[in-house]
Amino acid sequence: MWHNFEIFAIISLATWILAIGTSLSDKLGKIANLTAILGTLSLAVFIVLLWTNLQRPPLRTLGETRLWYSFFLAISGYVIFKRWKIKLMLMYSLGMAILFLLLNYLNPEIHSKTLMPALQSIWFVPHVIVYMIAYALLGLSALYGLLGLYAIRKDNLKEDFVLKTDNIVYIGFGFLTLGLIFGALWAKEAWGHYWTWDPKETWAFLTWAVYLIHIHFRIKSNLSHKSVFLILMFAFVVLLICWFGINYLPAAQNSVHVYSS
Amino acid sequence: MQNTKEKKSLWVLPWKYPESFLIAFALFLASLGIEFITGTTAPKISWPANFVSIALLANLSLLLYLLSKKRAVFKWFYSVPASIAGITSFVVPSLLLALIPQKPSDSLFFLYDVTSSWTYTIGVVFFLIILGTVTIKRITKLSKRNIGFFLNHFGLWLCIASAHLGAGDIQKLNMYLEEGKTTWYGIENGNRTEELNFAIKLRDFSIEEYPAKIAFVENSTGEIINQNNKPLMIDPHEGLQFNYKDFDLKIDKLLMSSAPVMNRFEPVLGMGATQSLKILKSNNEAIDTIWISSPSILYRQEMYQIDSSTIMLMTKPEAKRFLSEITVYEKAGAVYDTIIEVNKPIKIAGWKIYQTSYDETMGRWSTKSILELVKDPWLPSVYLGFFLLIAGTFYLIWTGKRKEDV
Numbered sequence: 001m002w003h004n005f006e007i008f009a010i011i012s013l014a015t016w017i018l019a020i021g022t023s024l025s026d027k028l029g030k031i032a033n034l035t036a037i038l039g040t041l042s043l044a045v046f047i048v049l050l051w052t053n054l055q056r057p058p059l060r061t062l063g064e065t066r067l068w069y070s071f072f073l074a075i076s077g078y079v080i081f082k083r084w085k086i087k088l089m090l091m092y093s094l095g096m097a098i099l100f101l102l103l104n105y106l107n108p109e110i111h112s113k114t115l116m117p118a119l120q121s122i123w124f125v126p127h128v129i130v131y132m133i134a135y136a137l138l139g140l141s142a143l144y145g146l147l148g149l150y151a152i153r154k155d156n157l158k159e160d161f162v163l164k165t166d167n168i169v170y171i172g173f174g175f176l177t178l179g180l181i182f183g184a185l186w187a188k189e190a191w192g193h194y195w196t197w198d199p200k201e202t203w204a205f206l207t208w209a210v211y212l213i214h215i216h217f218r219i220k221s222n223l224s225h226k227s228v229f230l231i232l233m234f235a236f237v238v239l240l241i242c243w244f245g246i247n248y249l250p251a252a253q254n255s256v257h258v259y260s261s
Numbered sequence: 262m263q264n265t266k267e268k269k270s271l272w273v274l275p276w277k278y279p280e281s282f283l284i285a286f287a288l289f290l291a292s293l294g295i296e297f298i299t300g301t302t303a304p305k306i307s308w309p310a311n312f313v314s315i316a317l318l319a320n321l322s323l324l325l326y327l328l329s330k331k332r333a334v335f336k337w338f339y340s341v342p343a344s345i346a347g348i349t350s351f352v353v354p355s356l357l358l359a360l361i362p363q364k365p366s367d368s369l370f371f372l373y374d375v376t377s378s379w380t381y382t383i384g385v386v387f388f389l390i391i392l393g394t395v396t397i398k399r400i401t402k403l404s405k406r407n408i409g410f411f412l413n414h415f416g417l418w419l420c421i422a423s424a425h426l427g428a429g430d431i432q433k434l435n436m437y438l439e440e441g442k443t444t445w446y447g448i449e450n451g452n453r454t455e456e457l458n459f460a461i462k463l464r465d466f467s468i469e470e471y472p473a474k475i476a477f478v479e480n481s482t483g484e485i486i487n488q489n490n491k492p493l494m495i496d497p498h499e500g501l502q503f504n505y506k507d508f509d510l511k512i513d514k515l516l517m518s519s520a521p522v523m524n525r526f527e528p529v530l531g532m533g534a535t536q537s538l539k540i541l542k543s544n545n546e547a548i549d550t551i552w553i554s555s556p557s558i559l560y561r562q563e564m565y566q567i568d569s570s571t572i573m574l575m576t577k578p579e580a581k582r583f584l585s586e587i588t589v590y591e592k593a594g595a596v597y598d599t600i601i602e603v604n605k606p607i608k609i610a611g612w613k614i615y616q617t618s619y620d621e622t623m624g625r626w627s628t629k630s631i632l633e634l635v636k637d638p639w640l641p642s643v644y645l646g647f648f649l650l651i652a653g654t655f656y657l658i659w660t661g662k663r664k665e666d667v
Contacts (some may be wrong), residue, residue, distance in 0.1 A: 005633045022416070047432035048468075105282065117583065117602075117603035118603055120582070120603075154562065166662040170657055171657075171658050174655070176648060177654045177657075181647050181650060184647065187606075189604055189606060192433070192606070192613065192633055193431075194636070194643065199359060202355055206356060206359055212348055213348050213349070216345050216348070217345060218662075219341050233426065251392060
């Protein structure tokens with residue numbers, strides 16, 4: 001069945017690239033919608049064919065799981081795009097989906113070949129992907145913070161802009177929560193405990209808590225918009241420490257999450 | 262959201278941020294006081310004390326909510342400033358945890374063992390009381406919006422309450438198995454044995470290895486050479502071509518289980534067999550045949566001096582997977598064969614059992630296997646919290662923030 005993969009992959013790749021390109025334009029929005037759906041359908045058809053052909057769910061090999069990642073990324077990106085009109089979300093998730101398809105197409109091993117046994121888990125990619133989506137959205141919120149500060153300076157900040165920023169934080173925070181929980185479920189399977197205050201876990205919790213405080217602050221406080229935008233930028237700094245800053249922290253030297261070479 | 266700051270004296274109702282943070286700070290000081298006066302860490306409570314405590318916490322929240330109908334001061338417990346103060350009292354100890362390397366020590370200085378400290382425990386309890394009160398306040402008014410709120414807040418309450426207070430009931434044992442032998446006890450904290458209601462016989466322990474990496478090592482220091490900020494290491498496979506300085510190298514053979522014979526290696530299966538590589542090295546016209554091998558319990562590691570400053574060698578192989586083939590004898594009578602492997606724990610008689618280690622000095626020739634047995638009776642409650650949170654998260658992603666909340 002895999003020898004037919006090329007046809008379906010090329011359809012998905014071509015339509016998704018077209019969707020990314022056209023989503024930028026207001027006039028061509030319809031084309032973006034249509035092509036995003038078409039590309040996802042093409043992949044869905046291939047998964048169904050592969051499933052019937054193998055007579056088992058295609059979830060066993062790395063290549064098979066990558067198909068699902070592409071598929072779910074495309075769907076979740078599209079849903080969020082439709083719901084919240086965040087074009088960047090569509091571009092980002094389709095971009096990631098394309099990357100996974102290309103990996104299958106070119107067929108290199110995605111992980112280092114020597115992946116320690118505990119990391120060889122079905123949770124690996126979902127855990128990482130939801131985190132990447134969260135990081136992308138929260139990074140976007142920090143960028144909105146910067147744009148917001150600029151707008152305040154120019155005295156043309158619109159209330160709508162603040163609400164949009166809040167929504168990006170909400171969605172990003174949602175994905176952050178999923179990442180935290182997926183990580184905990186994985187840790188339970190691999191190490192027998194879902195939470196050990198490993199330094200990465202601690203920083204992940206702190207990042208989560210900073211955004212949680214921010215969200216609550218936004219409900220009832222008389223903080224100026226300027227402070228709100230500054231907090232968002234600060235929160236992203238905490239996130240960055242969690243992401244790769246901990247590699248340099250003395251408390252983290254024995255963590256499995258330190259990305260050593 | 263205009264700046265309509267009114268100057269309000271402290272402790273005049275309704276309490277806002279200054280009062281909230283002062284309360285949190287007072288609790289923090291009080292916890293330090295308890296820490297130094299009692300000279301003890303916070304007690305780790307177990308069943309049924311932890312269950313009673315959780316029930317008390319929930320009832321306290323309920324009581325605070327009911328009191329808030331009579332006295333305005335209790336409304337503070339479900340106000341946003343109180344929530345933020347609550348989150349902060351959980352976060353501050355976590356921040357210490359994040360910045361200071363933790364080490365179990367006899368020193369009572371809480372900075373080095375934050376999770377056992379009074380500060381941490383009191384912070385979490387304060388957080389739970391606030392979270393609980395807020396949750397109760399909201400479920401009394403059922404609406405679509407409040408369902409999402411409930412999922413998130415109660416889910417979190419359940420996770421944290423059962424994870425923290427349930428921690429005292431977690432039991433962990435190690436089980437050391439030897440091939441051919443049957444073991445019916447586990448070892449707690451390295452010394453106390455505990456008889457189990459089942460026995461395990463290790464039929465076979467096996468390790469599958471990755472091909473050992475090729476590394477280029479500095480002759481004088483013994484350290485792996487860095488190239489582009491990465492250690493110069495290669496994952497070998499047959500047919501792979503690579504080069505080092507002026508030399509073209511090609512892997513001609515990769516033997517996963519071999520032994521030295523004269524000046525080459527031959528495939529063998531016996532104990533102590535090692536991984537080896539036949540590499541063809543060419544420089545201009547001349548072609549050399551090189552054999553290098555991994556260190557093994559039986560054979561010397563074969564290395565190759567590629568030039569005056571560099572040695573090429575094979576590192577110690579890493580385990581790809583390791584697993585125990587076992588027979589389980591339950592006291593209740595059941596006997597069955599099964600496999601236990603890293604990341605694939607199994608359940609026997611209420612224990613969840615993990616493959617954790619083996620006799621590492623023997624590598625893949627280990628005839629010993631180390632298992633970890635975990636009993637965590639509060640897990641279903643924590644997981645229920647997780648799943649409520651996941652559902653609440655989808656709600657959050659879908660609805661976002663309403664305009665009127667701003």
